[in-house]
Amino acid sequence: MSIVSWVVAVLLFLGVFFFAIGAIGILRFPDFYSRLHAAGKCDALASTLALVAIALFNVRDFDWTLFQSWDNLRVSLKILLIILFVYVATPAATHAITKAAFIVGIEPWEKRKRNR
Amino acid sequence: MRELQEEAKLRMPWQDVILQTSVRVLIPFIQLFGLYVVVHGHYSPGGGFQGGVILGAAIILMALVFGLPASKHYISENVNKTLSITGPLVYCGIGALCILFGGYFLDYSALNRILPLGPIAWRSFGIFLVEVGVGIGVMSIMLRIYRVLSSAGTIDQGL
Numbered sequence: 001m002s003i004v005s006w007v008v009a010v011l012l013f014l015g016v017f018f019f020a021i022g023a024i025g026i027l028r029f030p031d032f033y034s035r036l037h038a039a040g041k042c043d044a045l046a047s048t049l050a051l052v053a054i055a056l057f058n059v060r061d062f063d064w065t066l067f068q069s070w071d072n073l074r075v076s077l078k079i080l081l082i083i084l085f086v087y088v089a090t091p092a093a094t095h096a097i098t099k100a101a102f103i104v105g106i107e108p109w110e111k112r113k114r115n116r
Numbered sequence: 117m118r119e120l121q122e123e124a125k126l127r128m129p130w131q132d133v134i135l136q137t138s139v140r141v142l143i144p145f146i147q148l149f150g151l152y153v154v155v156h157g158h159y160s161p162g163g164g165f166q167g168g169v170i171l172g173a174a175i176i177l178m179a180l181v182f183g184l185p186a187s188k189h190y191i192s193e194n195v196n197k198t199l200s201i202t203g204p205l206v207y208c209g210i211g212a213l214c215i216l217f218g219g220y221f222l223d224y225s226a227l228n229r230i231l232p233l234g235p236i237a238w239r240s241f242g243i244f245l246v247e248v249g250v251g252i253g254v255m256s257i258m259l260r261i262y263r264v265l266s267s268a269g270t271i272d273q274g275l
Contacts, residue, residue: 085142085145088138088141088142089138089142091134091138092134092135092138092139095132095134095135096132096135099124099132102120102121102124103121103124103125105121107117108117
């Protein structure tokens with residue numbers, strides 16, 4: 001195995017790790033807002049790592065004399081553009097959902113109940 | 117907490133700086149991707165219907181975030197009606213043109229008599245033309261469905 005394969009493996013493993021952390025956070029956090037906190041942040045980072053791994057794997061045998069290699073490089077650049085899209089879209093979507101929940105009137109969780 | 121909630125309720129739902137800025141950044145790229153899906157439809161997954169849905173979704177996103185009047189300023193209802201007629205007309209027109217030039221319905225190789233590119237090139241190009249028609253039609257119909265559903269039939273002030 002070459003160095004690129006190891007880098008790809010490590011990046012993919014980290015991506016899956018952060019996806020798993022996000023899933024655990026969605027299941028274990030106490031209320032709506034903190035669950036969305038886990039979902040939004042972990043998805044952005046994990047999909048970034050996974051997409052970088054895929055883009056690297058796509059150009060692992062880069063040879064500048066072959067046309068096929070430049071084709072693969074183009075596909076990798078398109079995959080990297082998805083990362084930019086995810087970075088803009090995920091926080092905006094999380095913000096919209098959180099604001100909708102806030103307007104509807106979901107109370108944030110507190111460890112100790114307030115005296116009312 | 118309560119005061120903040122009341123203040124957020126008072127504002128209209130689309131007056132949100134974060135959403136407006138991000139959607140303003142995203143919409144051109146979504147439309148570009150929609151055109152890419154339409155044009156690249158016969159080499160890769162995609163095609164007229166899928167690209168048209170993406171193009172329509174870009175304008176539905178604009179209508180969600182900036183309000184229905186803003187999207188009507190962008191594509192007015194009359195333009196939308198015209199586009200929704202133009203799409204099927206392009207599709208059927210290409211098909212009928214093939215009949216006029218002596219082939220079957222949607223038999224693009226008959227169009228070789230207009231411009232001699234060769235029957236194989238015409239089959240590829242004919243599929244492209246038909247998919248452009250399908251894309252235009254699907255885009256305007258998606259937008260129309262959203263507008264009618266979100267404003268209960270009166271297309272003036274939606275969600």
